[in-house]
Amino acid sequence: MINKALSCCLTLALLFISVLANAQQQDTESGAVNEFFRSNGKIYVIVGVLVIIFLGIVLFLINLDRKISKLEQREKTNP
Amino acid sequence: MPPNIAVKKMARHWWKALAILLLIYVIIAGFTINIPIIGTNGQSSRGLFFHVPMWICMYTMFTISVVNSLIFLSKYDLKRDVYASSAAGVGTFFGVLGFATGSLWATYTWGGTLTSDPKQMCTAIAILIYMAYLVLRLSIHDIDKRARISAVFNIFAFALLIPLTYIIPRMVDSLHPGSATTPGFASNDTEGTMKMVLYPAFIGWTLLSVWIYTLVVRYKKLELKNIFR
Incomplete structure (x- = not known):
């Protein structure tokens, strides 16, 4: 149960990171x-x-x- | 789980949290503080915060190992043999890490990865002796015989470790700091700002190695139920 929750959290965190990275790619200079x-x-x-x-x-x-x-x-x- | 039990459980793990916090501080500060730029070292002096603690971890583990081997030989308690062999394994792991980081450092400051430097050679011999200890254990199937022979070998290995890595390199010329002709880690030879990171690094990495050691021992306790009743 805890493992499932942990892997869910990890997946979400990775998603957020990739979304953030994508967002930052658009304004790399500021x-x-x-x-x-x-x-x-x-x-x-x-x-x-x-x-x-x-x-x-x-x-x-x-x-x-x-x-x-x-x-x-x-x-x-x-x- | 009731909150007061959770708090008690967390209180038992405080030193693991301390290790993590100290090491995060060491990683960030180790790369960002101002350090004196001396000779060919350049910025590579920052390796002090990561290379030297590996050896501190190795000495800590090998000391735990030899103490448990001595207790084993006086009491013939097989638990002590498990403690000694686990510590020797973790210590060898940190020794290999220390040797690898030192070799990489030497490549860009001494001009060679494996040089004829006495400190490097003697350390390689010392680590090989401990690897021989681990191989020796695998070669004996009788559990009591293995414990006795490897305990004696472990004391021999520790008796060689100290002169090989600590005494001989200090008596002869070496490029490594702390030899007969080079300044070493003494109170006057290290910049104050570096000490602010170096001492937390020693504590943090040592706690991390102890954490890994306790994990190995707890795994062995589950695996060898006939010894740990």
Whole structure:
């Protein structure tokens, strides 16, 4: 149940990101966010890339942690 | 789930949240703070925040491993063998990451990926010894024999790890910081702004490695039910 909800959330988040990316493609030259990511030789783009990768790994670890917890609970109730 | 139980559960995981927050800070600050540009290093000095913590994680894991091996040899409790082997596996993983990041760094600052630098060579030997430990475990099927032989080998490996990675590179000439002729990680040799990121990086990455280690141990506990009753 939780897994289904989680994958739904992930799909929605990905959809939003792609929609946002599409929207931003139309005005690439303006906006404070774009200005920020283009400053300092676009270093902030790579900072963002690393934050995304790190958060992905963390989400994976949290999910694994919860799955193991669930198995431990099952073992405790009916060994 | 009642809210007070949920709060208790969250309170038990506070150090995982701390690790995530510290590492997000390290990633963002590590790339954006001003650092001194020295010699051929250029901006690559920022690797300090990611390369060095790998070794801290490796030392932490190998220390957990050797302590559990020692306890195993005094009590013959197979649980200790599981703790020791899990820690050695996670430690070797972080050692390989440290070696790979160091080799990439060396390619663009020392002029070679695998150089004849004593620190790099000795570290490669140390990691290979721990890989031999993991292979040795696979080669013995009897569970008690495996635990005893690998515990003795683990103590031997740790006794070699310290001189190979910590003492010898400090006594001879090396391009790596912290050798006989180069400044190392001492209180006067590192810029203050870098320390503001470096110490959180040590804590954050170490907590992350401990988290991965606990996951491995919990998985092994479920898998080896005859040992963990």
